[in-house]
Amino acid sequence: MSEFNANAPSESVSTPRNVAVIGASGSIGTSALDVIAASGGRLRASVLSVNNDVVKLVELAKKFRPDAVVVANPNADRAPLAELPSGIETLFGPDALAEVVRRPEIDVVLLAIVGVAGLRVAWSALEAGQTLALANKEALVAGGSLMTDLLRTNGGKIYPVDSEHSAIFQCLLSRRLDSNSTFVDGSDVERLILTASGGPFRDWSLERLKTATVADALKHPTWQMGAKITVDSASTMNKALEIVEARWLFGLDADKISVVVHPQSIVHSMVEFVDGAVLAQLSPPDMRLPIQLALYETERRPGPTRKFDWTQSATLEFFPPDLERFPALSLGFEVAKKGGTAGVVLNAANEIAVDAFLNGRTTFDKIPVVCRQILEQHTFEEKPTLERIVELDAWARKETEIWISR
Ligand SMILES: NC(=O)c1ccc[n+]([C@@H]2O[C@H](COP(=O)([O-])OP(=O)(O)OC[C@H]3O[C@@H](n4cnc5c(N)ncnc54)[C@H](OP(=O)(O)O)[C@@H]3O)[C@@H](O)[C@H]2O)c1
Incomplete structure (x- = not known):
């Protein structure tokens, strides 16, 4: 010991x-x-x-x-x-x-x-x-x-703590409505730009995506994470969930949130203001930095994260996301716009679908398909209670299991 x-x-x-x-x-x-x-x-x-x-x-x-x-x-x-x-x-x-x-x-x-x-x-x-x-x-x-x-x-x-939301939070530090909240005065914010690495399937065709194995999905190019979030990154469902997370966290309308693919995972997200200025937060892809900032409540202190070597040349690339190959992203925008009970249903359906994929009970391409199906089946409520959210979570899990086992 x-x-x-x-x-x-x-x-x-x-x-x-x-x-x-x-x-x-x-x-x-x-x-x-x-x-x-x-x-x-x-x-x-x-x-x-x-x-x-x-x-x-x-x-x-x-x-x-x-x-x-x-x-x-x-x-x-x-x-x-x-x-x-x-x-x-x-x-x-x-x-x-x-x-x-x-x-x-x-x-x-x-x-x-x-x-x-x-x-x-x-x-x-x-x-x-x-x-x-x-x-x-x-x-x-x-x-x-x-x-x-x-x-x-x-x-x-x-x-x-999510690196994208921490990045946006850092870009908006001077614009919080009060020091106790993450809600921002959105009047001069044109949009939040969430960056996405694109995951291991960034260049895969629709046809090839149907053949994706668990081992393929778990090979994230830039981040070391738990299995569930790694599969979510591969399907872009992680970004979809982040769109919904950003909507609530910052108290901004869903139409002020956009996504850009940035394979290097160096720019962790950005904020564009109405005058066209863009603020971004950059750091090596290491979760210890946003974790530390959150634990110290935004106080900057030295920590274990390595720093960039600015004597080395580097390339930062940005691409528009492909909604046809990655339909999960569209679900994220739709659910963020709807609010209410849409989030709990999307999340529950996805948790079951990812578990089924990891255990060989469904294929990778079915994950967004079953999520959309269960979302469309559910009776939407604008202001659910905690009990109602828990009930709907259980309902969506059951319906997703039934869909998958068909
Ligand atoms: N990993 C990342 O880089 C990253 C980045 C951004 C956001 N996130 C988010 O952070 C969260 C954690 O992700 P992770 O990758 O760290 O996950 P992870 O490696 O799978 O770890 C999950 C942790 O939660 C515990 N746990 C699992 N189910 C639980 C339950 N029902 N009740 C209580 N504890 C439970 C696990 O305990 P056992 O080990 O005993 O099972 C483990 O300690 C997720 O919401 C993810 O979306 C992760």
């Missing part, structure tokens, strides 16, 4: 910021823990959570010495917890996860779990007026109107 405590403050740091790392075993969680370990004690992992990976949780708890750990899946194997260092509170189940993020001693909740399971945790944290560093885009896609209402009433804050 390592004696090193990666949470330990250096002598000059009096009060570290307590970070609840929700989804600590995942790709974003791992990057966040890198940032915390490199913070010289300014940041402290006070809560760590996993769904199933209890072995990893124990390994991380030995290194970071949090106050509490949470295993979200109540049926996960608990045997490895015997190795947990003493004095660490251990909690189980989704209710405990939703409760732990409300604790007042937490300064920032990094929400880095995958899927719509993030919705309830985000809702609970914002209801308690917490500060959220939000990687889990599904929470905003599925519950956008609820989340933004809570932000307006309960005093919580969201700092985006």
Whole structure:
């Protein structure tokens, strides 16, 4: 067992910021823990959570010495917890996860779990007026109107972690309506321009896309990410979800959002103003930078991300997206325009379709087809409650399963 405590403050740091790392075993969680370990004690992992990976949780708890750990899946194997260092509170189940993020001693909740399971945790944290560093885009896609209402009433804050939204947030820092929100004064904003790498299938024909395998889809050219988001990147559904996320996060109409393909993943997104000026945020493709910025609530500090070597020449390319080969993008624009319950249905259908693709039960090209079908089948509501969103999520999952198994 390592004696090193990666949470330990250096002598000059009096009060570290307590970070609840929700989804600590995942790709974003791992990057966040890198940032915390490199913070010289300014940041402290006070809560760590996993769904199933209890072995990893124990390994991380030995290194970071949090106050509490949470295993979200109540049926996960608990045997490895015997190795947990003493004095660490251990909690189980989704209710405990939703409760732990409300604790007042937490300064920032990094929400880095995958899927719509993030919705309830985000809702609970914002209801308690917490500060959220939000990687889990599904929470905003599925519950956008609820989340933004809570932000307006309960005093919580969201700092985006998704690199595109962090980039836009950075370009709009001087234009937030108040320092507590991401909502912007859109009067001088012509449009938000989300960049997309184009993924591994950027140059594939429609015919070839029908033959795409799981191994092909998991070969992302520029980012190392979890499996679900990597498949979403390949289908461009990730960008579709990001369009919806941006609509809620920044409080702008969907027609002020556009997408451009930028294969180098250096420009993380841009904002065009009414006078034609464009602000962009550039950095190497490394999630640790937007994570760090969110954990420090936009304060700029040195961190583990490498810097550009400006003595080397580089090329930045931009292409229009091909909506015919990547129909998921059109779904993103439509759903962002509609709002209401469209997001939860698109997200749920996509989660099931991606799972089916990863498990060999459907083909890659069917993902956007089934998503459109289920969206068209659903009875739209403008202002759903949390209960209604949860019901529709379950309905869309069931209908998607039926469609796939036909
Ligand atoms: N990866 C990126 O670069 C990136 C970039 C931008 C945005 N995002 C977003 O960030 C989120 C996380 O992505 P990721 O790539 O880090 O995912 P990931 O590598 O698959 O990790 C997911 C994490 O969530 C936990 N988890 C899974 N299901 C859960 C549930 N039902 N309840 C509680 N915890 C659960 C997992 O625990 P176990 O390990 O125990 O299963 C793991 O810790 C996603 O919403 C994604 O869209 C990711």
